[in-house]
Amino acid sequence: MTAAVLNSLVTRLSPPPIPAVQAWGKSYSGGHGPLIDLSQAVPGYPPHADMLRWLGEAASSLAYANYGPIEGESALREAYAAHVSELYGANVTGGNIHITSGCNQAFICAVIAVAAAGDAVLMSDPFYFNHETTLSMLGIKTGFVACDSANGFVPTVEAVERALTPDVRALALVTPNNPTGAIYPPAQLKAIFDVCRNNGIWLILDETYRDFLPEGFGSPHGLLAEEGWQDNLIQLYSFSKSFCIPGHRLGALTAGENVVEEIAKIMDNLQICAPRAAQGAVARALPALAEWRAGNRLEIEARAKALSEVMTGLDGWKLEAIGAYFAFIRHPFEGRTSTDVAEQLAKRAGVLSIPGEYFGAEHARFLRFAFANADAATIRQLRGRMLDFHL
Structure with missing residues (x-):
């Protein structure tokens, strides 16, 4: 045997x-x-007491007991699109939003959508380890953009350009950064985004911790207001940290509608739909718990x-x-x-x-x-x- x-x-x-x-x-x-x-x-x-109450109400409701839309509940997609539009001064619609089971799943969906086994995706170095292992198990090669303490661990345009090779399909960045905590300035993100556009690759931007930027920081960047952003940008987010519900596994992906359509194919095989009760609760919490x-x-x-x-x-x-x-x-x-x-x-x-x-x-x-x-x-x-x- x-x-x-x-x-x-x-x-x-x-x-x-x-x-x-x-x-x-x-x-x-x-x-x-x-x-x-x-x-x-x-x-x-x-979590806020109202969030716990809304989660309980949604979990006990027959309305959320069955399968839901693969792309996410319409109420949450619309509420999150309105939130993103206001935060970034952009025009984002529910059709640009795909809800996932946590931000790690959003990353998996994004990289499968843009890269195949044998292609390459760039990450910052140091990197978030779950991103690196995701790429490895998918057979996607990993390239690294060196970030050092002398520059506050913020990637430079020159470092990105040095890391580019013909097989690179995307650059994945996390800001505020995990593990360093480094906050990438909006102007630096714009310059890096321009490099991605000029080279025909995707910028996958994980902004899980954006709600904890310093008071008065303003919009994290202006990329979602750029004309044609949908052709090169995929933004990731997690509801876990802001609403204190990591066990309910809820994330979101903002992208062009064509990308959302492709990711629906991936999600149908990964999970079919993100947890529905949590989606219902967060749709209520997004506007209600801002303060x-x-x-x-x-x-x-x-x-x-x-x-x-x-x-x-x-x-x-x-x-x-x-x-x-x-x-x-x-x-x-x-x-x-x-x-x-x-x-x-x-x-x-x-x-x-x-x-x-x-x-x-x-x-x-x-x-x-x-x-x-x-x-x-x-x-x-x-x-x-x-x-x-x-x-």
Whole structure:
């Protein structure tokens, strides 16, 4: 008998990183106080009471018990299109919106729509690991746009142009960035978008954390108001962070109507439709909870400020980038990998973080802190733990 073979494009990948990191915390003795979990990016506060009520009403309704439209509920598509139009000063319609089960699924749909096995997609380096593994298991080659701390981890036009090869079909960027937190300036995004248009490739722009841009930042960019944006831009978004409902798995994709039609073919095979009850609840919440979401933005800013204060003069540790949900922090231990540092920090100091190497092999001197997970008082506890931590 001969054993069947599994897909090598999947088996060659490492196990999911978040569970591995969280397992380190189980070895923490508690000697410094409760475990501080800055690993997976989850809202550190509960959903609004109205959101929970609307979710319950929708989940118990026969109206959402059957299959729904593949592209998403019309009420949510229209409500989200109105929200996007107002935010970006653009004319986006419900026909430009496809609802997905989370933003990771939106990314899968986008890359399948624009690239085939053997084609290439560019990502920033450091990169969001789920994007990289998605491309790998689909047989899509990955190219990298180098981003360094000297430039605030923001990609330059020159770096994008250097990474271009004839087989590149798209450039995938995340802003505000995961893992660094770097916020890409609107002018820089416009310049990069122009490179994509001039070279006939797609810009896939993941804006999962855009609702946590600094107060007064304004529109994240003007790309959706550009004439012909539909020919080169696919924008991704997640409702999970803003509405504190990551377990309900709801994301959205904004693109040309022809792209939405193609993605419907993909979604019909992936899931048929995104969770319907959550769609019904979010359609109500988008206009109703705007003030609550604005308050959460201020709360995240307060947490970012607390972490910046904690890192000031912290015995060799250096805050290299911070923004929205994440901070990218250089550790002081020369010759020690970020995996080693993160594991020991979890087990001995009770602080969970993600090793920089998980976002690219060149980032062994960095840790990612998802600081939005913890309130400011908890974040301030980091200083003593990190001052006492030695390898």
